[in-house]
Amino acid sequence: MxxxxxxxxxxxxxxxxxxxxxxxxxxxxxxxxxxxxxxxxxxxxxxxxxxxxxxxxxxxxxxxxxxxVGFRYFNQFLTDPSFWNAFWNTLRLSIGYLLVRFPVTLIFALLINEIRKQKWKKTVQTISYLPHFISLVVVCGMVKELLASNGPINSLIASLGLDKIAFLSEPGWFDTIYIGSGVWQALGWGTILYLTAMTNINTELYEASSIDGAGKFKQAIHVTIPGIMPTIMTLLIMDIGGIVTSSNMQKILLLYNPLTQERADIIGTLVYRMGIAGGNFSYAAAVGLFEAVIGLILVTGANFLSKKFTETSLW
Structure with a gap:
């Protein structure tokens, strides 16, 4: 007692x-x-x-x-081929975007960190940050203008004696357009947390590694990356948790068309068509709830693995 x-x-x-x-x-x-x-x-x-x-x-x-009605709408979308098409499209686009953006952003942050003249460093950062502040509607409009049949890119292709490419109507090009434009817009802004974490690394570690004969590349591998590993793992956990739920629905709605819908349709656009446009609110809510549960499972699993292997976690 x-x-x-x-x-x-x-x-x-x-x-x-x-x-x-x-x-x-x-x-x-x-x-x-x-x-x-x-x-x-x-x-x-x-x-x-x-x-x-x-x-x-x-x-x-x-x-x-x-x-x-219980689980009627869950059974309905789980047996709907259009849902599974949207589900696999979501995974493909999200994982592809993550596999490209995540390492490219990290590498870009490492390169910016190596710029010693503050004037040039701030200039590079400012230029790379600017696309983040451009409206998504404007970005999609720019993409469509650049990739149009009479746009600058196809004009360049034609000037080289090659056949023009129907970028916006060929389903096979949608992934490249979606991922490429996303990386361009998010690249600079995504480096902010990395650069902030790099400022907390003890400079004596760089001096010691330099005395041991380590060059810039080895310093980045053995000093910088281990020093910012908690930040890397935290961002990775959050990105993995958003694989199913964070696909940019607005961007896809602005970019896709009937010719590319089969490859571009994701869970978010399916919910929009069924719930808002089609008036089937219960069906859309069931799909959205399923999406949220999958996201919760992913972020929990990623957090568990990160905590077990790197001792870094969100909770």
Missing amino acids: SKVKAASRPAARKKDSLLHHIRKEWKLYTFLILPILYYVLFKYVPVLGNIIAFRRYKGGPNILGQDW
């Missing part, structure tokens, strides 16, 4: 200390009100809407008053 009381005392003291700190710094804690309200209203309350995945929802505010 005495052991239980002794164990409860630190918890009670910790609680009293927290309450005392809140009373003392209440003005600072008021800044948390708006972020908390934002997450409650726009992140947690909408979760209740997942109930329509188990009901025959036909619209209106009364989501609890609809007929209960």
Whole structure:
């Protein structure tokens, strides 16, 4: 009994200390009100809407008053060939984008870190950051203009005596267009966390490795990358968790057309067509819930493996 009381005392003291700190710094804690309200209203309350995945929802505010159908819509989309086509397209595009963007961003950050003149370093960073601030609609418009049948790229191809390529109507080119334009837009912005982590590496490690005869390449492999490994693994875990859920639906909606839909259609665009355009809200909610569960499984699995092998994790 005495052991239980002794164990409860630190918890009670910790609680009293927290309450005392809140009373003392209440003005600072008021800044948390708006972020908390934002997450409650726009992140947690909408979760209740997942109930329509188990009901025959036909619209209106009364989501609890609809007929209960259980897993009917889950069985429906799991036996729907269009869903599985969208599912595999999502995996293909997301994994392909991750396999290209992740190492390219890391390599680009390492190269920027080697620029010694601050003037040139800031210039390179500014130029590489700019595409991130261009509207997605504008980026897709630029892609379409560049790859049009009479666009600059096809004009160059024709000037070389080669046949023009129908980039926007041939399904085989969609992956290259999607991944290439995505890497171009996200490359500079994705280096920010890496460069920030590199500033925390002890410079004495570079001096010691230089004395041992290590060049820039070996320093990057044996000093820089191990020094930022927690940042690398954290970003990788988050990217893996978003393989199914983070495909850029808006970008694909702006780029694809009936000729490329079979290869470009992903879960997000399927949900949009079935739920918003088609009015089948329950079907779309069931697909979206399934997508979220898969994402949760992926991020949990990636976090577990990272914690086991690299001792870095999100929790």
